[in-house]
Amino acid sequence: MKDTEKGADLTTASKSLPLIIEGKNFDWGKQYITGREVRDLVNASEEVELFLAIKKPWEDELILDEDRVDLARPGIEKFFFKDILLLTINDKKYKWYxxxxxxxxxxxxxxISLEDVLYLSIKKPWKDELIDNETSVDLARPGIEHFFSKQVDREIMIIVNGKLKSWNKRKISFEEVISLAEGNASSEQKAYTVTYLKGPKQNSEGEMAKGDIVFVTDKMIFNATPTDKS
Known part of the structure; x- marks a missing residue:
C-alpha cells in the first residue's frame, strides 16, 4: 500500500482532500491549508514565492504564509513556485519572475513613458548601457540589475477645450490644464471639472482633480469645464 504524503493525518481515506504542488499529488486531512503548510509539504525555499494556479484569463494568485486556501471547492487546487528576481528602476525595488x-x-x-530613455547602470569607468524597448536583459546574472530612466522633453500638441496647445513636458498637472484652457490662473469664483481622452497607457482616459498630474502624449484631449461655486 502506498504511503500517504506528509500532512494527510487521516483516519479514513474518504476524509482526504487532494492538492497538487509543482505537479506532484498530495492529500490533506483538513478543509483549509495555509501557504506555510504548502511550503512545508515540499520543504520549499524562502527565496521563492507561492502561487495558486487560476484559470486563464485571470491571473494566478500569490499565496502568503498566513493565507488559507479552501481545498473543498470544486476541482483540485494546484500550487506552484516562482523564483524571485530583484531589480531596481530609478532606485525603487521591483520583483520579476x-x-x-x-x-x-x-x-x-x-x-514610465515608453518614450523615455532607459539605461542599465554599469560599474565605472564603463559606460551605462542604453536599453531600447526591444532590448532583452538577463536578470539571472550575479547581483541585482539597476536601471534608471531619463525623460526626453519634446514639443507635442495637445487639445484643450477643442484648441491645439503646444506642450514640451511628459506630464501635465490639473492646474496647468486650467491655465491652458483659460489663458491665466483660475478664478477664485470657479471650480473646474477636467476630463481627458486618448492618453498614454499609464492613463488613457479619466478625470483630474486639484493636485493631480498625468502623463501626456501627442494629440491627447483635455476638457476643462468651469463650474460656479455654490
Missing part, C-alpha cells in the same frame, strides 16, 4: 525582461516591460513595470 522570468529570466529575461525587455526595455518595454521595464518601463511598464515602473509606469
Amino acid at each position: 522570468e529570466q529575461y525582461i525587455t526595455g518595454k516591460q521595464l518601463k511598464e513595470l515602473a509606469q
Whole structure:
C-alpha cells in the first residue's frame, strides 16, 4: 500500500482532500491549508514565492504564509513556485519572475513613458548601457540589475477645450490644464471639472482633480469645464 504524503493525518481515506504542488499529488486531512503548510509539504525555499494556479484569463494568485486556501471547492487546487528576481528602476525595488525582461516591460513595470530613455547602470569607468524597448536583459546574472530612466522633453500638441496647445513636458498637472484652457490662473469664483481622452497607457482616459498630474502624449484631449461655486 502506498504511503500517504506528509500532512494527510487521516483516519479514513474518504476524509482526504487532494492538492497538487509543482505537479506532484498530495492529500490533506483538513478543509483549509495555509501557504506555510504548502511550503512545508515540499520543504520549499524562502527565496521563492507561492502561487495558486487560476484559470486563464485571470491571473494566478500569490499565496502568503498566513493565507488559507479552501481545498473543498470544486476541482483540485494546484500550487506552484516562482523564483524571485530583484531589480531596481530609478532606485525603487521591483520583483520579476522570468529570466529575461525587455526595455518595454521595464518601463511598464515602473509606469514610465515608453518614450523615455532607459539605461542599465554599469560599474565605472564603463559606460551605462542604453536599453531600447526591444532590448532583452538577463536578470539571472550575479547581483541585482539597476536601471534608471531619463525623460526626453519634446514639443507635442495637445487639445484643450477643442484648441491645439503646444506642450514640451511628459506630464501635465490639473492646474496647468486650467491655465491652458483659460489663458491665466483660475478664478477664485470657479471650480473646474477636467476630463481627458486618448492618453498614454499609464492613463488613457479619466478625470483630474486639484493636485493631480498625468502623463501626456501627442494629440491627447483635455476638457476643462468651469463650474460656479455654490
